[in-house]
Amino acid sequence: MVRSLSQMWETGLLSQTSRGATRAARFTSEPGIQAPLLLCPTCADALIYRHTMFSGVRPLERWDYFTCVTHGRFEYRERTHRLRPTDL
Numbered sequence: 776m777v778r779s780l781s782q783m784w785e786t787g788l789l790s791q792t793s794r795g796a797t798r799a800a801r802f803t804s805e806p807g808i809q810a811p812l813l814l815c816p817t818c819a820d821a822l823i824y825r826h827t828m829f830s831g832v833r834p835l836e837r838w839d840y841f842t843c844v845t846h847g848r849f850e851y852r853e854r855t856h857r858l859r860p861t862d863l
């Protein structure tokens with residue numbers, strides 16, 4: 776069930792991309808590969824996973840978005856393994 780929802784998402788993206796967009800960002804809360812478990816860099820509480828964004832064409836980059844209840848929102852860039860605060 777989860778997998779088929781995710782596939783529908785991707786199908787929708789593909790039809791958008793084929794209309795000429797050279798760079799597409801897409802959000803999903805059900806990425807094919809589960810987001811990592813991360814700790815808040817300030818208080819070391821477990822961060823709450825929110826969603827994942829895929830962006831770019833080649834290479835396709837991935838960001839995972841998290842929230843600390845106390846310290847706000849963070850993004851984790853998979854390619855660089857960097858966690859940093861974000862407004863998104």
Ligand SMILES: [Zn+2]
Nearest residue numbers: 815818843846
């Ligand atoms: Zn925190």
